[in-house]
Amino acid sequence: MSKGKIVAGVLAPHPPHLVYAENPPQNEPTAECGWENLRWGYERLRKSLDYIDYDSIVLLSPHWQTYVGSHFLGVPLFKSLSVDPIFPNLFRFHYDMKVDVPLAESIEANARAAGLVTKMMRNPDFRVDYGTIVSCHLTRPQWDKPIVGISSHRLSAYFNVDTMQNHMLKLGEATREAIEASGKRVILLASNSLSHRHFVSESEVPEDMSQEHITHHGQYLWDMQMIELMKKGRSREIFDLMPDFTEQTMAETDSGALTWMLSALGFPSYPAEVHAYGTVIGTGNAIVEWRHEGQEALV
Amino acid sequence: MSEKLHPIRRGFVLPGLPHPLLCPEKNPGWQRLRDGFDQVREAILATEADLLLIYSTMWPSIIGHQIQARLESKWVHVDEQFHDLGSMPYCFRGDPEFAEAHRQAAVERGLACRTVDYHGFPIDTGSVVAQSLVNPDNRLPAVMISSNVYADRAETVVMGKAAVDALIKTGKKAIAITVTTLSNRLTQSFIEPDQDRIHSLKDEEWNRKILEFLEVGRLEDAAQLSRQIQREARVHKVVNFKPFWWLSAVMGPHNYYSGKVYAYEAVHGTGSAVIGLERASNAARDLEFDEDNPETYAGDRNVLGPSLLSLKEKGV
Numbered sequence: 001m002s003k004g005k006i007v008a009g010v011l012a013p014h015p016p017h018l019v020y021a022e023n024p025p026q027n028e029p030t031a032e033c034g035w036e037n038l039r040w041g042y043e044r045l046r047k048s049l050d051y052i053d054y055d056s057i058v059l060l061s062p063h064w065q066t067y068v069g070s071h072f073l074g075v076p077l078f079k080s081l082s083v084d085p086i087f088p089n090l091f092r093f094h095y096d097m098k099v100d101v102p103l104a105e106s107i108e109a110n111a112r113a114a115g116l117v118t119k120m121m122r123n124p125d126f127r128v129d130y131g132t133i134v135s136c137h138l139t140r141p142q143w144d145k146p147i148v149g150i151s152s153h154r155l156s157a158y159f160n161v162d163t164m165q166n167h168m169l170k171l172g173e174a175t176r177e178a179i180e181a182s183g184k185r186v187i188l189l190a191s192n193s194l195s196h197r198h199f200v201s202e203s204e205v206p207e208d209m210s211q212e213h214i215t216h217h218g219q220y221l222w223d224m225q226m227i228e229l230m231k232k233g234r235s236r237e238i239f240d241l242m243p244d245f246t247e248q249t250m251a252e253t254d255s256g257a258l259t260w261m262l263s264a265l266g267f268p269s270y271p272a273e274v275h276a277y278g279t280v281i282g283t284g285n286a287i288v289e290w291r292h293e294g295q296e297a298l299v
Numbered sequence: 300m301s302e303k304l305h306p307i308r309r310g311f312v313l314p315g316l317p318h319p320l321l322c323p324e325k326n327p328g329w330q331r332l333r334d335g336f337d338q339v340r341e342a343i344l345a346t347e348a349d350l351l352l353i354y355s356t357m358w359p360s361i362i363g364h365q366i367q368a369r370l371e372s373k374w375v376h377v378d379e380q381f382h383d384l385g386s387m388p389y390c391f392r393g394d395p396e397f398a399e400a401h402r403q404a405a406v407e408r409g410l411a412c413r414t415v416d417y418h419g420f421p422i423d424t425g426s427v428v429a430q431s432l433v434n435p436d437n438r439l440p441a442v443m444i445s446s447n448v449y450a451d452r453a454e455t456v457v458m459g460k461a462a463v464d465a466l467i468k469t470g471k472k473a474i475a476i477t478v479t480t481l482s483n484r485l486t487q488s489f490i491e492p493d494q495d496r497i498h499s500l501k502d503e504e505w506n507r508k509i510l511e512f513l514e515v516g517r518l519e520d521a522a523q524l525s526r527q528i529q530r531e532a533r534v535h536k537v538v539n540f541k542p543f544w545w546l547s548a549v550m551g552p553h554n555y556y557s558g559k560v561y562a563y564e565a566v567h568g569t570g571s572a573v574i575g576l577e578r579a580s581n582a583a584r585d586l587e588f589d590e591d592n593p594e595t596y597a598g599d600r601n602v603l604g605p606s607l608l609s610l611k612e613k614g615v
Binding site for chain 1: 358359360361362363376379382383385386411415417418419420421449484485486487488489534567
């Protein structure tokens with residue numbers, strides 16, 4: 001069996017507003033428009049990924065929150081209705097997804113061997129979180145690739161961002177090793193926004209773009225700083241700045257998703273491709289691709 | 300308002316983790332919690348309440364406050380952490396009329412508030428556990444209220460008062476239930492049921508202090524201690540520890556209560572307690588309180604701006 005590989009890593013944020021505005025048949029509410037810059041960014045990402053052959057998608061989502069260990073979806077099929085608890089008016093999505101259970105089990109076993117607390121999720125009644133669904137739908141709306149869903153172990157809340165990062169370093173390495181052993185070609189998704197201080201009210205028409213802007217200038221400055229580092233291939237510095245960035249912008253990087261992915265990629269020193277940046281209810285969101293295949297020497 | 304006419308008949312603090320519902324037989328402490336829930340069910344049966352009012356710390360909201368308004372909510376729920384314990388099928392009866400009245404009252408008091416009425420809306424584990432155990436036959440409709448992540452005391456108190464406004468307006472009487480653990484730090488590894496202990500001595504001491512207060516009916520005293528509880532015994536997932544603010548706001552911000560601790564046990568390291576409060580003619584303590592008693596919510600104050608008094612003096 002040939003060695004598996006991570007062919008790409010993607011920062012793939014999950015505001016449900018983007019699915020809402022796409023008006024896919026799976027989503028019950030419909031929109032007039034909205035957040036086109038980010039949706040066009042996801043279009044560019046999809047076109048880019050169309051040139052890659054891959055077997056599975058592995059992602060870590062902030063909205064499957066676990067406080068005891070990292071958990072992994074471990075049931076082959078999930079079919080249900082996901083309703084966003086914050087924006088049920090925008091996102092009520094009928095999903096039907098396959099899970100790459102062998103790969104999930106392999107990542108879990110590697111993580112456990114590395115000393116992390118882990119658990120497989122085997123309950124078929126489990127409802128997949130909307131972060132996983134949104135990121136997967138916007139990346140691959142055909143839903144023809146099996147996924148591996150990983151929970152966000154909320155160490156940032158229990159302890160601090162440094163503790164979270166230590167955990168995610170190991171989880172990322174365990175992920176990479178499992179993928180290499182699997183023989184599979186895999187895309188990683190870090191399903192998170194950047195700055196995340198969001199509005200606490202909603203406009204009467206949610207897709208009224210005249211109301212959309214970054215919550216605070218300081219958030220924007222920080223987002224641009226982090227994106228600049230991505231564009232310059234300085235991912236180690238992203239890791240180093242993560243505690244300050246997370247604290248000062250309430251960034252969704254507190255989930256560990258971005259750290260996990262950069263660790264799995266080996267902290268690439270090649271430039272990432274920024275497909276888009278935009279705000280959703282005040283949060284900063286970037287769609288960024290690390291085309292990893294062929295770049296493995298530059299980590 | 301005369302306490303005899305107050306629309307909240309009794310109040311309860313209930314823990315929200317699924318163990319007492321799904322597997323009480325695995326740990327004697329979980330069984331004692333389950334027994335406590337059973338006693339609460341009986342206590343509720345003995346009242347003439349029209350509905351359950353449930354404020355759950357496990358239902359976070361960020362766009363203002365949310366109130367469940369669906370007439371019938373039916374689903375099979377699985378806890379995202381303790382999924383291995385099993386599934387929780389439910390079918391709960393709501394009170395859309397009251398939910399709307401509560402929303403209106405909240406808006407009139409300055410809050411951002413909306414009702415939610417969607418099939419498949421994810422009702423949180425705590426609300427599912429509480430209703431499944433204390434209202435299993437849906438004898439009473441239940442109105443569930445979210446806990447806004449960013450809300451501090453003023454918003455939470457005003458939201459509680461809005462609930463009372465709505466009860467008065469609709470002529471209904473209610474049981475107030477807040478779903479929360481006391482200390483909420485989970486043991487950071489998977490343990491066998493017989494290994495369950497409160498996470499730390501510090502958590503245990505603070506839990507005992509809270510129980511001491513509530514057992515003698517010192518509800519407002521406990522509420523005034525909320526910020527300290529947040530600092531000492533809570534993982535800082537949200538702005539502050541709110542359930543006692545809400546409970547004292549809906550029941551009445553004083554200490555004229557008698558309390559009963561039905562059970563207090565560890566559930567995966569957290570301090571989980573089943574506590575009941577009912578009105579009493581005497582207060583265990585009659586102290587001045589440090590924090591004020593807002594009637595409306597006027598937004599967050601700009602602490603770096605001019606004082607309200609100086610603005611008033613200037614005729615602004």
